[in-house]
Structures are given as structure tokens and as C-alpha cells.
Amino acid sequence: MTLSFAPSSDASVPLQVIAQPDLDDWLAGQPEAVTTWAKISGFTGALGQVLLIPGADGAVQSALAGYGTATGRARKRFPLAAAAEALPEGTYHIASGIDQADLETECLGWLLTGYAFDRYASQSPAKARLVAPDGIDAARLEVLAGAEALTRDLVNTPASDMGPEQLHSAAEALAQEFGASFEVVLGDALLEQNFPMIHTVGRAAAQAPRLIEMNWGVTGPKLTLVGKGVCFDTGGLNLKPGASMGLMKKDMGGAANVLGLARMIMALELPVQLRVLIPAVENSVAGNAFRPGDILTSRKGLTVEINNTDAEGRLVLADALALADEGEPDLVISMATLTGAARVAVGADLAPFYTDNDAAADALNRAAGRAADPVWRMPFHNPYEGLIEPGIADLDNAPAGGFAGSITAALFLRRFVGDSPYMHFDIFSWQRSKEPGRSKGGFGQGPRALLTALPEILGL
Template sequence: MLDHLIQRAGKSVPVTPLSEKRLPTWLKDQSAQLQSWLRAAAFKAKPGTWCLVPDGRGQPARVLVGVEEGLDRWSVGVLPGALPQGTYRLDDTIPGSISATEATAYAFAWAMGCYRFARYKSEAKEFARLVWPKAADRTLVARLVKSMALARDLINTPAEDMGPPELAEAAKKVAQEFKAKFSVIVGDDLLKQNYPTIHAVGRAGPKPPRLIELKWGSSGPKLALVGKGVCFDSGGLDLKPSGGMLMMKKDMGGAALMLALARAIMDAKLPVQLHLLIPAVENSVSANAFRPWDVIKTRKGLTVEVGNTDAEGRLILCDALAEAESNHPDLIIDAATLTGAARVALGPELPALFSNDDDTAAALLRHGKLESDPLWQLPLWKPYRRMLDSKVADINNVSDGGFAGAVTAALYLAEFVAPTTKWMHIDTYAWNGRAQPGRPEGGEALGFRALLAYVTDWARTANPGPKIITKKPAPRVAPRRPALARLRRR
């Protein structure tokens, strides 16, 4: 992907981003021939559309691409796979026409437009290349692209090749890249070390369950990231229908998102103490599968009645959240492909956000808007906690009806987070259901850029620089005259 952003080469074709509003003004300064060409091509500069303008010999002379009004982070991503192979450059002939922020956004979009999940493809797709825009922040572009590609690749990989061991290996590689501490607890050792719900959900899988842990940083506020790593979800004994099971390789999308975020945080050297926890399991059917109405004692000590084995994500998360809490973090963020109810409420492109602190949630939502990577807050409506009551245990893992499924799932997780700990829970789809510029159909790290921008701001705010104390000069006091001199004046 980044290979398609190159140093300035010889001949290159200019690319001019234009919004619908700006197009008429820009056209006034162009030749009659170009104006006629664009009329014939019916180019209106709608976001994500483009027009190739030939020269007199029929060779590409210019590319026009429609972008959103304001800062557009995606539309340019349509070009690498659509244009003829060759080298292109952003049109910077008009001084000040493309800001540093826009140059960075366009470079990011171009690189993401070169993403393809090609692990099982025999032929590689070729893409057009872009000369690095002069003002682009190359370090930031590389950080975003590498981390998002990691998440997409993990989600897109079939469960046969992305089970709990492979997910652990992916996390280990990230830990090694940044010299982070890495550990993993596997199989029956989960019981010995008191992670009973992770073990219960994953024990029927062909590959043993495990808890993946990464620690990095020795100073700054404590940040815990927890990601749901259900590498495949059959539904367990409450078996899903075939249609519901079809996309369940993506049920570890929360883990992929949190691992990508952890990678970006370490790459940026943010001043935080990072603690990443990924419970990784397959929810399978076997003779030793956990059953409806089983009662499991959680790591926190609360007992949970299994109302439905297909609500397994919250079971593995609750043990991981309890472990995150034991380190007294300043903030916990968890992400999970948790409920269909969130998708019914908000659709596939808008992750649901729950938080026990409205100011924290508002800050993330603000960054989501600024980064064009939105989330939407849903309420932790405490009166609905009664829906999780159990006659035989402290709590049930599902509600007693079909209402407010995303809310009750979040309320279940809230039981394992201290009320004094700031916590955000993201219920994500982790999938692009339709292809858009820079976003092919398949796995997606929804909310990643918003989260990284938020954590960057949060870490720096929580780590103010040293206070500069300026001593005020002592007030000037007129020297006292000797007593003899005062007497002579009288």
C-alpha cells in the first residue's frame, strides 16, 4: 500500500481534487476545449467520481476527482484501482490550494485505495502510483495505513487460518515490533489462573482458548484496551442458522481493532502505560461445550447464568475486564462485535458507543466527527439492569426479552468495571458491507482513527509538561536611614 506512494519521479500526471461548489469557479480559468470535454463527460465533481482528461495525442494529461466540501479523507481512494497504471501527483500549481492537512488526507486515501486482501489470490492487482505530496505528514500516513491494514487482514482471514493461536501470534509480532511485554495463558491454565468464562466458552473449540496480554510503557496514565477475540462463532449449542454463521470469521473484529489501536499508540510513542487484553476463543459445538442454564463463576467472583450460548462475547470480555480493573487503570476501552441490536439501531457503518462518563464519551464523539470516523452514543440505561436478573445466579448473560439488546449487553459488561473507572464500550460491525473509495467490502477498523485521535489528545492532556515557576521579584523597599540622620532632618 505505502509502496504506491513514491518519491518524485520523472513524468507524472496531475490530479486535481474539486468539490461540486468549487468546480464552476475552477472551470472559468480553463480552456474552452477542457470545458467542452467535461460537459461531454458529464463530470459534476460528485465525491468519489473522477474524469481523465487526455492531451492532444490521447495520453492522460490531467485527472479530476470529486471530493467532499471541507476535508475529504476518502474520495481520492477511488483512483489507484481505477486509473491506468502510471505515476500521478497532486496538482499543486495553485499556491495554497492544498493544505498540509488535505495533502495528508489525500495521501492516506490513496494508500488505503491500494488495499486488497490478496492472501489467497494467485494474481496480484496492480495500482497507480502517487508522488508523495510535499506537505503530507508521511509518518502519520504510514502509522494509520499499517495499523488499519493489520486490522483488515486479521478480520478478513478465514477462521481456519485465524484461530486463537494465529491471533496470539499476530499480537506477539506487534509486541516484538515495539519491544512490548507479551504473554499468553492457554487452555486449562485459564482455570488455574482464574479465567473461568474464557475457558468455558472456548473449551469446545478445536484450538484451545487463550488470554493474550501485551504491556508497554512505564510512565503516564494507565490505559487498558480489551478486544473480543471470538475467532469463529457457531453460536454454540444455541446454534446459529447458516445465514447467521456465514460471516462469523469477523467476530474477532473487536480484538483486531484494539490490536491496531495498540500498535498505533506504540508507534506514536504516546506517554501512556498500555495494557492490551484479548480473550481469544472459538465458540464451537462439542461434547464438552458449555450449555444453556449452566452457571459459571467469573473472575470477579460474580456468578453468571448462561441464558444463551450465542451471547458468548460478553462472557469472555467480563473476565478480561476484571483483569484490566485489577491494575487500576485511568481509562478502559473495550471493543466487540457484540450485538445485532446495535446494527438494527445504527446500521453497519456507525459503531455504538456506551460509556459511564459522558465527558469522556463526548470527547471521543468530537474526535470522530473531526476525523470523519463517527460513532454514536447509546445510553447505559440502568433501569434495564433488571432484565439481566437471574433466579439462580448473580446475573444472566442475556435479557429476559428482545428489547434493548445492545443496552443490556453493555450493562452486563458494566458489572465488571468499577464505577469510578472511566470506561467506554464500542459495539462495532467491523465490516464494510459495500465497497466505497478506499474501503473495499470486507473487514474494517471502524472507529480506529477517532480512537487514535482521542487517545493522543487524552494522553497529552493527562501528561502536562513541567510547570514553569517564575519567582516574582521581591518588592523594592527603600533603605531605612540611620536614626541619627532622621534626627538631623528634624
């Protein structure tokens, strides 16, 4: 699918975007026929309501799109997308009603209404196309929409067709598209090259575990992205109940979001030295699965007591983060669908993140609003460090008690990054029900905010 703007055309239909409180004033300036037609059609300006205005010859002269109230719009990520999804097939241009400050966000939302995951059954995305308004960076918005579609496709694809091998192929295809270098450490080579925890978590699966690496760019700050690629998580020997296992195809959402962000960075040619690391595994049950009570030695040399095999994501990320830190990057960002505790704390819609850098956190918070990609800072709370120290080993992968589960997971990961500036995202990457511009299923969470903030964080 191509999520792009329509070519400019004299045949495009002018779209008047009208907020509910402004409807009477707008109608007062219209011909009587238009006013009458709007009233008998019941057009109120409610969010997502649309009305086609016929001309004297019966052809569509213009269209109205309800923009609701300020309170209603504040509860939606892409308010105009509600109208875009309701409009009939055709080409439209925005004639009035959208503030310049909101224009790019609303246009991105419109583009995203064209997304559909149709690999297994036909779907019906919105068919109304938009001519890019003056004053927006249309090419950039198309890049953002394309990256979002990549992330959604990867997360939506079931594990039967998105195991470590297929995630490997998707990353390689992206590398080839942008001329990035690409390499993989596969199977027992993980042991030979000192990635023991990635190997341990993935060794029981039919598809071999692997560490995927992509490198792009030769000048600028060194930016390393690390994405959790657990393509399915049974919970291992601490087997998840069925209700908890049902969405585990999305446990590679961190990798999917990292690949979406990488695609944006490369397509927009940000002046950075980009490195992408994805530990790709499936956490399966077999005779050689790792066990509760095992003690693993990580790439960094830290020992880890396994108190729950369902806390496997932090294990594979730990080896990848240790490798990332060895390259002395200017910034390391990890993204993972890591803990249910984060969902309890902030719900499904916010992307919680951790960093010790106040300036970077402030830049990200400001960028998130502009990018319509909300985030929430969580604390690396040092007094909780003792919770991840079991005594029998350096670290505990699943501290007892369950309190502060997202924080303790983030503290665990931070142990594997030395002096490199570090930021961690504990995301959900799943839209539970359809919203304007946001189809039910996988979605990007954090990449647009990061892309918008990176120039300030890295001094680009």
C-alpha cells in the same frame, strides 16, 4: 502490501480536483484545447469521474478528478478515493481543489485504495499513487493505513486460518515488532490462574482457549485495551442458523481492532503504558460444551446464569475486564462485535460506544469527525440493571425479551470493572459492499477516533 505515499517526483501528474458546481469557472480559465477536450469527453465533475488531459506531444499533461457536490461528498467517508480508484496506474500530486481541512482525510482514503485481501486469490487494488501534499503528517497517515490493513487482514481471514492459535501468533508478531512484552495463559492454565469463563466458552474447540497479554511503555497514563477474540461463533448449543453463522469469522473483530489501535499507539510512540488483553476462543459444539442453564463463577466472583450460549462474548470479556481492573488503569477500553441489537440501533456504519464520562464522550465525538471514523454514544442506562439480575445468580448473560440488548450487554460488562474509567465499543467491523477507500469485508471501526481522542482524554 505497503500503503505508502509515492516519493516526490518531477514526473508526477498534477491532479486538478474539481467540484461539479465549480467546473464552468475552472474551464473558463483553461486553454481552448483543454475546454474542448473536457466537453467532448463528457467530463461533468461528478464524484469519482476522471479525465486525463493530453499535451501537445500526446503525453499526459494533467488529470481531472470529479469531486461531485457537497451533498454527495457528505455521503462518502473518503470522496477523493472514488477518483483515486478510477485513475490509471501512475504517480499524481494534488494541484488544486481540496481544502486544507479535508486534506489529511482524503489522503488517508487514497492510501486505503491500495488495500487488497489477496491471500487466497489475486486482487486488483487501485494502482494510482499519490505524492504526499505539503502540510500533512505523511508518516502518521501511513501508520494509520498500515494499522487498518492489519485489522482488515485479521477480520477477513477465515476461521480455518484464524483460530485462537493464529490470533495468538498475530498478536505475538506485533509485540515483537515493537519490543512489547508478551505472554499467554493457555488451556487448563486458565483454570489454575482463575479465568474460568474464558476456559468454559472455549473448552469444546479443537484449539485451546487462551488469554493473550501484551505490555508496552513504561511511563505515562495506564491504558488497557480488551478485545473480544471469538475466532468463530457457532452459537454453541444454542446453535445459530446458517444465515447467521455465515459471517462469524469476524467475531474476533474486537481483537482485530484492538490490535490495530495498539499498532498505531506503539508506532506513533504515544506516551502511555499500554496493556492489551485478548481472550481468544472458538465457541464450538461438543460433548463438553457449556449449556443453557449452567451457572458459571467468574474471575471476579460474580456468578452468571447462562440463558443463551450464543451470548458468549461478554463471558470471555468479563474475565479479561476483571484482570484489567486489577491493574488500576487510568482507562479501560473494550471492543467487541457483541450484539445484533447495536446494528438494529445504529446500522453497520456507526460504532456505538458507552462511557459514564461525559468529557471523554465529548472528546471522542469531536475526534471522530476529524478521523473520518464515526461513533455514536449509547447510554449505560442504570434502570435496566435489573434486567441482568436473574435471581438464581448474580447476573444473566442473555436477558429474556430482547429489548435494549446492546445496553444490557454493556451493563453486564461494566459489572466487571470497578473504579477504573471504562469505555466499551459494540462494533460491527464489516463493510457489506465496496465504497471508496473501503473494500468489502473487514474494516477498522473506532480505533482512529480513539487515537485522535486519547491525548485529550488522558491528558497526554
